[in-house]
Amino acid sequence: MSDWKFTARQLVKNPLSLVGIILIFIFVIIAIFAPLIAPAPAYRDPYLIPRDGYSATPQPPSEEHIFGTTEGQYDIFYGVIWGTRSAFRVGLVVIGIVVAIGIVLGSLAGYFGGVIDEVIMRITDIFLAFPALILAMAIVTIMGPSLRSVMIALTIVSWPSYARLIRGDILQVREEDYIEASRGLGASNARVIMRHALPNAIYPTLIMASLDIGAVVLAAAALSFLGLGAPEGYADWGQLTSFARNWIVGPSSDPLKFWYAVTIPGLFIFFFVMGWNLLGDAFRDILDPRLARR
């Protein structure tokens, strides 16, 4: 346990990971208190951004819409606040499922080896033969664009790398004495894997995986931006950014007229992903023993 205390102290001491922790903390607060920060209109799905009229031209920040409105008069402030919840949902669901699949298939392959290992690894080869975003795009197109399709597609493209990582971790501990000992005592394979191999093998991998939430959200935002994600008007950062595509250039008297529509949703994506990556970078240094001693 002192290990964990040591890790925690290292994370707080390093200014970069501290910034990461603070960023993530802020987003967690925003997601939890979204109904208080941006109250939803009554009798309506709170994830649908309220509109103020139907005119196309974005309107600048005002008292009523503090970040302004984007194309179609969707309120940007409401969109980014509730978009935080969408982001967490996509990230947590995808990473949760992917890690579960990775643990099951990875430990089967690593622990039993032989044919099982060969089959599982060849399947991961096939999935890893595609550039991830392109495969995800194809899957979403087949299933029909929706937020659910995006989550399924990202799960399908991400599980192979986790299965491989966990397989490698299991391989490293498989021949350890304590595994041999518990097998000698007559423990079942399931028990050996669950009680002895996994706990000793995968904590670092689990931590790194959970920090990939940022990368998942980034990929989901890209798909949404292309118009393959959430339905129109759903609180989603990628889609809010795509609304600004026709408004990059303002009139010649004021070329940056629509800056709020272009920059604000993207900044939310950037800081969210950055928070996870800052923490991930610090963890990588702590968990990599080859670099730690230097």
Next chain:
Amino acid sequence: MLLLIPVLFGVTVFIFGITMLFSPIERASLYVRSARQMGQLPQIIATYGLDRPFWEQYGTWLNQVFHGNLGWSQVVGMPVWDAIWHFLPATLELAIFATPLIIILGIFFGTKAAAHKDRPVDHATRVAAIAGWSLPTFWVGLVLLMIFYGLIRGFLPPERLSHPMNLLVNSADFVRYTRINTIDAILNLNGAVFLDALRHLILPVVTLTIVQMAFIMRLMRSSMLESLGKGYVLTARAKGLAERVVVNKHARRNALIPVITVSGYVFAGLANGVVITETIFAYKGIGWWAANAAIRLDIAGVLGFALFNAVLFVIVNLVVDILYTRVDPRVRLGGSVQ
């Protein structure tokens, strides 16, 4: 080399398996070229044997793929195979400019960071790298356009060429050797087209570089750190060699090996990146085509594009493996690397 075949086989079965989720009629429509042909669906089903068992259909399909028949892409109104070749030169042009920039800048900053570990340069490049790979590609593109096309009116415009240049390029006076604008301009000795093409390339190339460079930079840094801790570096320093020589000659050359092994990832990053980048800059390459195909549910186009990328990616990885054994004698001679 032989490992390549099962993977490619798996990839084709996978893509084909996806199409099998559709009914024979829907699958037949992937080959339909016009509204008039919709009436001939039964004939198409018969021609391609779309009501036969899985493996028989797979055989027919694979045979068609080998003959370049990947179906009909509705968004651009041409066969998928033709669309790939039509749009590829534009994307190659992007890659020709972006890849060296990504690799050279990544290696340069990675080396700098490692040589000055825990000093300001190191911290600055670390923050830049983390920020770089946290940036949404599409957003970087939009912000760059807002500044360099909006604020500085028309300075660096989207698309591939401005209108008059586009007319010139497609006229009889201009020979299109490669359909890569900058190269064609050089071959035609046309400076105006060259400069115009370059002006249109700057923003997409910068967008791709900013986002993709971070990975190489970080990898180069950790590889350099490892290399700088080695005995031969100590020896070189003990000999009294200048620090510049130690870093650039002795440490960096050895640190490059891991960077070569991940060039496959650079390819994947670019392949993913061009879909977004080309869409934002209305730069008509294969990424632009694929994104449009996806939005308009042009399934033949999207699957053809995915298959094309997977095959290319597998080949790139093979080349990387070969290159790797060439560069590192320890691998070539059958020994293991540490």
